[in-house]
Amino acid sequence: MTGFQPLKPDPELDLVLERTVDVPRELVWKAWTTREHLMKWFTPVPWKTVDCEIDLRPGGIFRTTMRSPEGEEFPNTGCYLEVIENEKLTWTSALEPGFRPSTADPGPVGYFTAVISLEPHGEGTRYTATAIHTDVASRKAHEEMGFHDGWGKALDQLVEVVKKEMHGRAFIRARGRQ
Amino acid sequence: MTGFQPLKPDPELDLVLERTVDVPRELVWKAWTTREHLMKWFTPVPWKTVDCEIDLRPGGIFRTTMRSPEGEEFPNTGCYLEVIENEKLTWTSALEPGFRPSTADPGPVGYFTAVISLEPHGEGTRYTATAIHTDVASRKAHEEMGFHDGWGKALDQLVEVVKKEMHGRAFIRARGRQ
Numbered sequence: 001m002t003g004f005q006p007l008k009p010d011p012e013l014d015l016v017l018e019r020t021v022d023v024p025r026e027l028v029w030k031a032w033t034t035r036e037h038l039m040k041w042f043t044p045v046p047w048k049t050v051d052c053e054i055d056l057r058p059g060g061i062f063r064t065t066m067r068s069p070e071g072e073e074f075p076n077t078g079c080y081l082e083v084i085e086n087e088k089l090t091w092t093s094a095l096e097p098g099f100r101p102s103t104a105d106p107g108p109v110g111y112f113t114a115v116i117s118l119e120p121h122g123e124g125t126r127y128t129a130t131a132i133h134t135d136v137a138s139r140k141a142h143e144e145m146g147f148h149d150g151w152g153k154a155l156d157q158l159v160e161v162v163k164k165e166m167h168g169r170a171f172i173r174a175r176g177r178q
Numbered sequence: 179m180t181g182f183q184p185l186k187p188d189p190e191l192d193l194v195l196e197r198t199v200d201v202p203r204e205l206v207w208k209a210w211t212t213r214e215h216l217m218k219w220f221t222p223v224p225w226k227t228v229d230c231e232i233d234l235r236p237g238g239i240f241r242t243t244m245r246s247p248e249g250e251e252f253p254n255t256g257c258y259l260e261v262i263e264n265e266k267l268t269w270t271s272a273l274e275p276g277f278r279p280s281t282a283d284p285g286p287v288g289y290f291t292a293v294i295s296l297e298p299h300g301e302g303t304r305y306t307a308t309a310i311h312t313d314v315a316s317r318k319a320h321e322e323m324g325f326h327d328g329w330g331k332a333l334d335q336l337v338e339v340v341k342k343e344m345h346g347r348a349f350i351r352a353r354g355r356q
Contacts (some may be wrong), residue, residue: 050199058236058260060266081259082236090237094272094279099259100191101272101289103312111279126270134281 007115011131014140017129017151023162025118025125029086031158032116038064041157042149049077056083061097077104081113089116109145110138126153185293187308191317195307195329201340203296203303207264209336212292215343216242219335222328229253234261238277255282258289267294287323288316305333 009016021028031037035052042049043066050073051065062078079097084092093113096102102111112133119126129151133139185195199206209215213230221244222226228251229243240256257275261270272289274280280289288309297304307329311317 007276090277092273092277092279095270095291097293098185098310099268099270099293100310101270101291101312113273113277113279115277132276132278134279 005088007117007128007130009132012136013133015131015133015139015142015147017127017148017155019127019152019155020121020124021127021155021159022124023159024123025086025120027162027165028118028125028127028158029089031162032089033083037161041161042066042154044153044157055097056080058083059097059099062091077102082115087118090114108138108141110134110141112138114143129155183309185295185306187310190314191310191311193311193317193320193325195305195326195333197305197330197333198299198302199305199333199337200302201337201344202300202301203264205340205343206296206303206305206336207267209263209340210267215339218341220244220332222331222335233275234258235276236261240269255280260293265296268292286316287317288312288319289324290316290320306335 002129007113031041033054033056035054037053038054039049040041042052042064046069048067049064050067051063053061053063055061058080060080060083063076063079065073065075065178069071071106076093078091078095079095080089080091081095081097090113092111092113093104093106096104106112112131115128115130115132117128117130119128131142131147150152209219211232211234213232216232217227217230220230220242224247226245227242228245229241231239231241233239236258238258238261240258241254243251243253245251254271255274255279256269256271257273258267258269259273260266268291270289270291271281271282271284272291274282274351288311289307293306293308293310295306295308297306309320309325311320
């Protein structure tokens with residue numbers, strides 16, 4: 001009831017990717033919360049996101065399927081916890097949709113909770129992605145799997161997709177004026 | 179973003195206690211969300227609730243310590259997921275405060291999520307408590323530990339505490355008119 005509180009990551013347990021990007025936060029939000037958009041950028045190439053399900057409410061499903069260059073598929077199912085439009089998106093792999101505790105094997109990283117925080121920064125966005133782990137070993141495993149590189153590359157792809165869309169819109173507007 | 183959706187329990191995995199009680203839902207809500215009130219009714223006698231911490235927001239702590247008649251103490255730490263005043267209170271033992279996935283040993287019941295739903299019913303309240311488990315074995319273990327009896331007795335105690343408070347208030351009002 002006391003509302004949105006700033007996140008204080010624990011450096012022993014959490015991983016943080018913080019960047020400023022030159023696209024507006026409404027479009028970053030849209031890229032994270034719309035199936036068609038997310039599938040275009042979510043997985044660093046040459047991996048692909050081949051399926052995605054988004055039910056954007058606390059308790060709703062967030063499911064993605066990633067495909068390796070060799071064609072192996074890796075489904076992930078999580079549950080949204082916080083959906084604060086254009087500001088904060090939180091989900092966890094520790095719960096299935098409807099807040100049911102998960103029994104899926106979480107692999108070496110273990111269950112984790114992810115928080116995407118967006119703040120306006122001039123015409124752009126201050127972007128903070130935080131991964132919250134159970135213990136030091138999980139945090140280290142995620143770090144060694146390439147958290148910073150992977151989430152950073154995905155963000156680059158997100159920005160590229162958003163810019164293409166912005167240019168597309170500008171083109172349509174320009175044509176409309178002809 | 180689509181807001182509050184009704185819960186559809188799975189009879190294989192979930193346990194439900196549904197009752198109508200003759201106290202207003204605002205006071206049932208208060209009994210569930212205020213430390214001083216909760217400690218008076220939360221644990222069926224002769225057990226006691228000897229400590230409680232409530233940070234009433236999604237991600238906030240919900241911690242209680244129960245003491246057996248023999249003096250053994252059982253602490254439980256959970257995390258609130260949904261806090262919709264006078265309507266719905268959801269928390270889970272699968273997450274620690276700040277949405278961090280838990281590593282605490284959950285015992286035979288396993289991790290579970292609990293939902294308290296309140297609807298007005300005349301001057302009283304339609305009260306629904308749902309416990310959401312990972313699998314059939316967890317649901318059965320919770321049932322055999324006496325879910326219906328335990329949660330039912332606790333609700334009786336809650337109603338008693340609320341009524342005492344209502345009579346206290348009426349007494350104070352009556353004195354004020356003398």
